[in-house]
Structure formats: structure tokens, C-alpha cells
Amino acid sequence: MGSDGVFPAEMPEHGPALIDALDDNTAERLVRGRVSPDDAPPGYAGVAKVLQAAAGPAVPEELAGQEPALATFRAYGPSSAARARPRGREQARPDGRRRGRPDGRGRVDGRGRGRVVALALAGVVAGGLWTAAGAPSPAGLPSRAGAPQSGGAGSGAPGSLTQARPMTPPVTGAAANARAPVQPPARERSTRDGGGPAASRASGHGAKEHRPGKPPKPKPKPKPEKSKPEEKPKPEHRR
Amino acid sequence: MIGPSFEAVLDAAAGGDEAAFGILWRDLQPGLLRYLEALAPGAAEDLASETWLRIVQGLGRFTGDERAFRGWVFTVARHRAVDRWRRRVRRRDELVPADALAGLPAPDDPAGAAVEAISSRAAVALIATLPPDQAEVVLLRVVAGLDVAQVAAITGKRPGNVRVLTHRALRRLADRLGADTRVRGAV
Numbered sequence: 001m002g003s004d005g006v007f008p009a010e011m012p013e014h015g016p017a018l019i020d021a022l023d024d025n026t027a028e029r030l031v032r033g034r035v036s037p038d039d040a041p042p043g044y045a046g047v048a049k050v051l052q053a054a055a056g057p058a059v060p061e062e063l064a065g066q067e068p069a070l071a072t073f074r075a076y077g078p079s080s081a082a083r084a085r086p087r088g089r090e091q092a093r094p095d096g097r098r099r100g101r102p103d104g105r106g107r108v109d110g111r112g113r114g115r116v117v118a119l120a121l122a123g124v125v126a127g128g129l130w131t132a133a134g135a136p137s138p139a140g141l142p143s144r145a146g147a148p149q150s151g152g153a154g155s156g157a158p159g160s161l162t163q164a165r166p167m168t169p170p171v172t173g174a175a176a177n178a179r180a181p182v183q184p185p186a187r188e189r190s191t192r193d194g195g196g197p198a199a200s201r202a203s204g205h206g207a208k209e210h211r212p213g214k215p216p217k218p219k220p221k222p223k224p225e226k227s228k229p230e231e232k233p234k235p236e237h238r239r
Numbered sequence: 240m241i242g243p244s245f246e247a248v249l250d251a252a253a254g255g256d257e258a259a260f261g262i263l264w265r266d267l268q269p270g271l272l273r274y275l276e277a278l279a280p281g282a283a284e285d286l287a288s289e290t291w292l293r294i295v296q297g298l299g300r301f302t303g304d305e306r307a308f309r310g311w312v313f314t315v316a317r318h319r320a321v322d323r324w325r326r327r328v329r330r331r332d333e334l335v336p337a338d339a340l341a342g343l344p345a346p347d348d349p350a351g352a353a354v355e356a357i358s359s360r361a362a363v364a365l366i367a368t369l370p371p372d373q374a375e376v377v378l379l380r381v382v383a384g385l386d387v388a389q390v391a392a393i394t395g396k397r398p399g400n401v402r403v404l405t406h407r408a409l410r411r412l413a414d415r416l417g418a419d420t421r422v423r424g425a426v
Contacts, residue, residue, distance in 0.1 A: 027406055031380045046416030047409055053362035055381050058269035069291050073260045078299045
């Protein structure tokens with residue numbers, strides 16, 4: 001027996017035949033409430049009514065809970081003053097400026113650049129003074145501080161040559177110091193390069209190694225001259 | 240639907256504006272209650288409150304248009320309903336005394352009520368008599384105003400499946416209403 005109290009065999013045959021199958025377009029319009037009951041396909045007038053009623057305007061009972069909802073919003077919602085929204089959209093401030101990075105980026109950069117230059121110059125001067133005042137240089141080797149002497153005129157060498165030293169880590173500076181002027185034979189060089197972490201010590205060791213050094217003793221003289229042209233351009237690049 | 244001003248309203252609500260939040264709430268709450276009433280009869284108010292709590296907490300992080308916002312709200316609502324259903328399943332073994340069942344009101348005839356009164360509540364009650372997956376699809380389409388793709392995403396079905404369920408639901412509703420009309424006409 002069916003839910004209507006009628007056996008299926010007793011049901012009138014014409015009933016279901018009145019209901020057409022819906023095409024996609026009509027079904028979509030029905031669901032969107034765009035089919036009035038009068039215009040509905042045969043058998044679907046009641047459906048159109050029901051769907052329109054289901055999507056109908058709010059009744060007062062449905063909006064009765066607004067106050068508790070607002071209380072929830074006050075308690076847990078974002079407060080206008082405290083929280084900025086982490087959203088992708090642009091948000092204008094009341095004064096017309098955007099949040100985030102300040103607009104005067106170039107101005108800030110200009111100041112920052114000036115500070116960097118001033119600090120660099122101070123470092124150069126301090127480094128030069130330190131070197132000139134007696135920074136330990138490997139005995140018997142032409143010191144870099146003295147390089148400008150042979151380095152030629154007008155290169156600004158005292159500053160420029162010593163400039164590289166304080167700005168670079170002492171390790172690399174010392175290692176360069178040890179290597180550049182001496183250029184020992186390949187076997188010696190390889191052993192020294194192997195002592196990487198102790199490179200600052202290597203400068204001293206390297207100097208001592210070459211002093212008693214066998215034949216290559218004359219070599220240090222030409223070497224500094226060779227190294228000068230290599231080092232001179234460095235400050236120019238910096239500029 | 241709020242329409243073109245939605246973005247401004249949402250921005251204001253996310254900034255803490257109560258009036259803007261009220262606009263969002265009034266726009267969505269009726270549909271939310273109707274949907275939840277079909278999913279969890281008798282618990283729609285509670286589930287809607289839980290849903291709004293989640294919405295309020297996540298309002299500042301939401302990005303998207305009105306369509307996406309509606310989809311988000313109904314997704315949260317569905318999750319709340321599913322959570323409640325799971326809790327009830329865990330407690331299913333609790334015995335209900337026969338006296339309590341006798342005191343429950345007899346179910347109305349939703350089809351007759353819907354055709355005559357055409358109230359939204361009766362209409363939703365009639366839709367809720369459909370098989371659950373059909374009822375949910377129809378309610379999300381009709382009450383929530385979501386499109387096929389959104390309904391498919393929320394329910395975890397394919398868009399084609401959603402269309403088929405919608406067709407079946409409409410046909411079944413038509414059958415029920417037609418049969419009801421025929422029966423009453425015969426009487």
C-alpha cells in the first residue's frame with residue numbers, strides 16, 4: 001500500500017503522465033525561482049510555488065536572534081581600532097595614504113645611503129689610521145701600507161690600499177697578504193691553502209716560511225709590484 | 240543578496256562595524272535557519288549561532304566576493320550540522336522511554352501545508368521530506384542561492400551529480416504535490 005492509502009495498482013494512470021520530464025534550462029529556472037506557477041510546465045506549478053516560498057523573504061521569527069548575534073560580534077569580532085585586516089585588497093587610510101610600506105621610500109633610501117657612505121668613510125679612515133699606526137706587517141715583506149710608495153703617484157693609495165683591509169674580514173685580508181706578495185712554489189702554496197681556518201696565522205707562518213726560504217727569496221720583490229696593479233682597481237670598483 | 244555594496248559592507252564588518260555586520264546577518268540568517276532546519280530539525284538556532292561565531296572569528300581573514308562569502312557561510316553551517324550529527328550518532332545507544340515518544344507531536348502533512356499556506360517554513364518542511372542528499376542540494380540551490388559548482392564543492396559531489404539530484408528532487412516534489420492534489424481532489 002502506498003503512502004496515500006492506495007495500492008499502486010489502483011492509482012489513476014493519468015496522474016504521473018501529466019508530469020513532464022524537465023530539461024536542464026527549465027529546472028535551473030525553477031530552482032532560481034524564475035518560473036512563476038502559472039508559467040510552470042505541466043505538473044510543476046506546485047513545485048514552483050514551493051520553491052518560491054522556500055526562498056521567500058525573512059519572517060520576523062527568523063530575525064529574532066539579531067541581538068545575540070551582535071553580542072557575539074562585539075565579543076569575538078574584529079575591533080575597528082585594534083586589528084588591521086590582513087587582506088589582499090587595497091585599503092585607503094582616512095588621510096589618503098596606504099598602509100604598508102611608506103610612500104617616501106626614495107627619501108628614506110637617500111638618508112640610509114648617506115649613512116652607509118658616512119659609515120664606510122669612517123671605517124676607511126679608522127682602518128687607515130690603524131694600519132699607519134703600526135699594524136703588524138710580516139717582517140721582511142713589503143707592507144701594504146708601504147705599497148703606495150712604490151705604487152705610484154696619484155692613486156690615493158694609502159687610503160685605497162689599506163681601505164680594503166679593515167672592510168674585509170681579517171682572515172681574508174691576512175690570507176691575501178700572505179699570498180699575494182710571495183707566490184711560493186706550487187707545493188708550498190698548496191700546503192698553505194690547506195690550512196684554511198688558520199689563515200690569519202698563515203700570514204705570519206707564510207712570511208716565516210719564505211724568509212729562510214730557499215731560492216724564491218728574490219721573488220718577493222717583483223711580486224708586490226705585480227700585486228699592486230691587481231689591487232689598485234679595487235677601490236675604483238667600489239666607487 | 241546584498242549586491243554591489245557587498246564589498247564595502249564586508250570591509251566595514253571586518254573593521255568592527257556592527258551595523259555592517261547586521262546587514263550581513265540579516266541577509267544570510269533566514270536562509271541559514273531554513274537550511275539547518277532541514278539538516279538538523281530542532282537544532283537550527285543553536286547551529287546557526289555556532290556558525291556565526293565561526294564567521295565572526297574568521298571575518299578578518301576572508302577574501303572573496305559575495306558569492307564566495309555565501310558559500311563559506313553555508314560550508315561552515317554544514318560542518319556544524321555534521322558535527323552535531325556525529326555527536327548524536329555516538330549517543331545513539333541511549334534509550335528513549337516509550338512515554339516520551341507518545342508525547343511527541345504527530346508529524347504534519349508538509350505537502351498539504353505547503354500548497355495551502357505557502358509559508359517558507361512549510362515549504363522547507365516539504366523539501367526536507369525528500370531523501371537527504373536531494374533535500375540538501377535543493378536547499379543549497381534555492382534557499383542559500385548557491386550555484387551548481389558551489390553546491391558540488393560544499394557537498395563533495397560532482398556538478399553532474401548535483402544536477403541529477405536536483406532533477407530527481409523536483410520530480411519527486413511534483414509527484415508528491417500532484418498526488419496530494421489528486422487525493423484531495425478525489426476527496
